[in-house]
Amino acid sequence: MTSDRLQRFGDRLALPLIAAPMFLVSGVELMVAACRSGVIGSFPTANCRSTDQLDEWLTTIETRLCQHEAQTGRKAAPLCPNLIVHRSNARLEQDLAVLLRHRPEIVITSVGSPAPVVKPLHDAGALVLADVASIRHAERAAEAGVDGLVLLTAGAGGQTGWLNPFAFVRAVRAFYDGVIVLAGGISDGRALYAAEVLGCDLAYMGTKFIATRESMADDRHKRMLVDSSADDILLTTAFTGLQTSMLRPSIVAAGLDPDDLPARGAIDIARDIDVGARESRPKRWRDIWSGGHSTSGVTDVLGVDDLVARTAAEYREARAHDPP
Ligand SMILES: Cc1cc2nc3c(=O)[nH]c(=O)nc-3n(C[C@H](O)[C@H](O)[C@H](O)COP(=O)(O)O)c2cc1C
DSSP: OOOGGGGGGTTOOSSSEEEOOOTTTOOHHHHHHHHHTTSEEEEEGGGSSSHHHHHHHHHHHHHHHHHHHHHHSOOOOOEEEEEEOSTTOTTHHHHHHHHHHHOOSEEEEESSOOHHHHHHHHHTTOEEEEEESSHHHHHHHHHTTOSEEEEEOBTOSEEOBOSOHHHHHHHHHTTOOSEEEEESOOOSHHHHHHHHHHTOSEEEEOHHHHTBTTSOSOHHHHHHHHHOOGGGEEEESTTTSSOEEEEHHHHHHTTOOTTSOOSTTOSOSBOOOOTTOOOSSOBBTTTBOBOOGGGGGOOSOBOHHHHHHHHHHHHHHHHHHSOO
């Protein structure tokens, strides 16, 4: 961890790691477990059915993390809500107001310019990280005054980036000295250490946290990740209109042919992303599942504690053999 901006977290981080925000996956249990284990826990505010539920989630997580501190004498890692700042997010203003009241230590913005939310979040004491997938967007977010950039790279789970991580990180480091977070392909502690060597301060792990007992993912999704490898990840625009990493076996299970999908979101699947909604057509995210290339690193469904302990052991071993 090199950036001064992260010094405020002192020794609260067991690893330079963020449990990445994931739609329909990151919930209260995963957040509490990650933060208790010393990993920054991030969840999309869209995982809450309403702004009121977001308020409840934040209160519950904060209360449980305070109890953890009272019991152990150790302050948990920061909680980090993820806010979609695109104008299509009808709840943006209300969700932002709730965040400002709860004063999270870090907020990650997604899909759009972070500019309108940087000042209010800074005034509330939050570090602001913006996710970006291109050099141009990285430059713009840096100009907007964010504290850090999450670089979405090729092979990431969910709506993925496309740039090679080596090239992307080095290109951004050439003009940016804030916090850099690498997103995509971190499948173990050695890869996490490699991200640090490359010039990153932190990295995301998404796919690996899907296969934890505390994640909200369907158990069949977790098993599918254990049984799959990077070869089973299909890069397609069929389901969301954007480049998305999807698990081939889940497409087959939904009665579709992964090698014969229409382009650009044209497919007849339910598009409603209402968390609670149910209907018979297969639904992206709920029935057709995502995973990144790091699927190859998923060998078991673990408790978050065990995943973090394993990752920390791998990270320490990599460091010991190759001290910085
Ligand atoms: C099932 C799933 C859902 C995701 N949902 C979101 C989301 O709602 N918001 C977001 O910013 N990123 C989302 N992502 C992307 C992750 O935050 C992260 O960039 C990615 O998982 C990193 O790659 P990795 O899976 O190889 O670790 C999602 C990823 C997955 C696998």
